[in-house]
Amino acid sequence: MEKLVLSYSDKYLDYNFGPWHPFKPYREKRLMELLSKHGLLNTYVDVVEPEPASDEDLMLVHTRDYIEYVKKASETGLGYLDYGDTPAFKGIHEAAAVRVGGTLLVTKLVHEGRYAHGFNPGGGFHHAKPSEAAGFCVYNDIAIAVRWLRKRGVRRVAVVDVDVHHADGTQEVLNGEDVLLISTHGYDGNFYPGTGWIDEDGVGPGKGLKVNVPLPPRTGDDVYSMVVDEVIRPIIERYSPEFIILQFGVDAHAGDELGILNLTTASYIKVLNTVHEIAHKYADGRLVLTGGGGYNVWNTVKTWFLAVVLLTNPEMINKYGDYMDKEQTTTPARYYEEALYIIDAIKERFGL
Numbered sequence: 001m002e003k004l005v006l007s008y009s010d011k012y013l014d015y016n017f018g019p020w021h022p023f024k025p026y027r028e029k030r031l032m033e034l035l036s037k038h039g040l041l042n043t044y045v046d047v048v049e050p051e052p053a054s055d056e057d058l059m060l061v062h063t064r065d066y067i068e069y070v071k072k073a074s075e076t077g078l079g080y081l082d083y084g085d086t087p088a089f090k091g092i093h094e095a096a097a098v099r100v101g102g103t104l105l106v107t108k109l110v111h112e113g114r115y116a117h118g119f120n121p122g123g124g125f126h127h128a129k130p131s132e133a134a135g136f137c138v139y140n141d142i143a144i145a146v147r148w149l150r151k152r153g154v155r156r157v158a159v160v161d162v163d164v165h166h167a168d169g170t171q172e173v174l175n176g177e178d179v180l181l182i183s184t185h186g187y188d189g190n191f192y193p194g195t196g197w198i199d200e201d202g203v204g205p206g207k208g209l210k211v212n213v214p215l216p217p218r219t220g221d222d223v224y225s226m227v228v229d230e231v232i233r234p235i236i237e238r239y240s241p242e243f244i245i246l247q248f249g250v251d252a253h254a255g256d257e258l259g260i261l262n263l264t265t266a267s268y269i270k271v272l273n274t275v276h277e278i279a280h281k282y283a284d285g286r287l288v289l290t291g292g293g294g295y296n297v298w299n300t301v302k303t304w305f306l307a308v309v310l311l312t313n314p315e316m317i318n319k320y321g322d323y324m325d326k327e328q329t330t331t332p333a334r335y336y337e338e339a340l341y342i343i344d345a346i347k348e349r350f351g352l
């Protein structure tokens with residue numbers, strides 16, 4: 001049995017774009033309630049309460065001008081921070097900064113060796129760019145955590161992002177750095193944000209370390225299992241990371257309100273178990289999970305709950321069979337062929 005450190009604050013509820021917006025800030029609170037109901041808090045999970053990230057921490061990634069712009073919008077609460085997905089509201093700066101603080105807090109505690117694994121369900125804002133909000137994301141907590149670690153001498157940081165959307169903001173920040181980023185996402189030439197094709201593989205010292213896996217619509221567990229075994233596992237093992245961050249957005253789950261993929265909890269369990277095993281093999285266990293997308297609240301909460309069980313006491317997992325999807329999904333024939341072609345092209349490009 002291992003203990004997990006989880007960051008949570010009721011201030012996460014303040015990250016609220018309004019009742020009609022798909023991002024539901026109460027997902028994290030639901031997770032806490034479920035963990036509590038099953039007696040996992042304090043026994044398996046230590047909860048820590050984050051402070052908002054400082055401007056200095058935010059400036060590891062974001063420009064001063066952008067932070068000032070968010071602070072102004074935070075005072076007036078008017079307009080949008082981007083082209084129309086991310087409305088401003090009063091207090092948006094503080095609400096976004098405390099979620100970054102949550103990712104930084106568990107990253108620090110894992111870096112110090114106080115815990116092997118950390119989880120900030122309130123993090124995972126992978127679309128935010130140095131001077132730009134996008135796709136419900138204001139500050140990129142993942143890229144900030146990577147830069148924070150690298151400043152402290154942790155060189156080989158691997159980020160795995162399983163959200164249904166391409167990790168475009170994280171990629172833009174880290175593109176020229178020798179940080180490994182693997183993003184699996186839905187891709188049909190149209191789906192948000194539209195980037196993340198195979199040929200975006202990094203520049204300079206980052207060349208060959210940005211791995212994009214664009215999956216056709218309705219990709220199921222059959223194809224995802226191959227992606228985990230044939231792409232994700234060998235690429236992280238070759239990199240031999242000292243620290244791993246896993247963006248665990250659940251919008252690639254079948255039936256997500258905004259997603260186009262067809263994964264079940266089986267895919268999420270498989271990718272987590274694989275990354276977890278690699279973390280123990282190469283990185284002394286050092287693994288931080290963040291949340292991310294996930295617009296069907298129950299699917300998201302149950303998948304995060306299963307992740308907590310798998311990271312702390314995997315033998316107990318069968319007790320929670322009701323939270324696992326009963327049947328695995330298969331990819332429709334025409335997309336299956338396309339997916340095989342994409343996997344082969346990735347293997348060729350990266351010499352696998």
Ligand SMILES: [Zn+2]
Pocket residue numbers: 163164165249251292293294
């Ligand atoms: Zn997403």
Ligand SMILES: [Zn+2]
Pocket residue numbers: 002116117276280285311
């Ligand atoms: Zn472990």
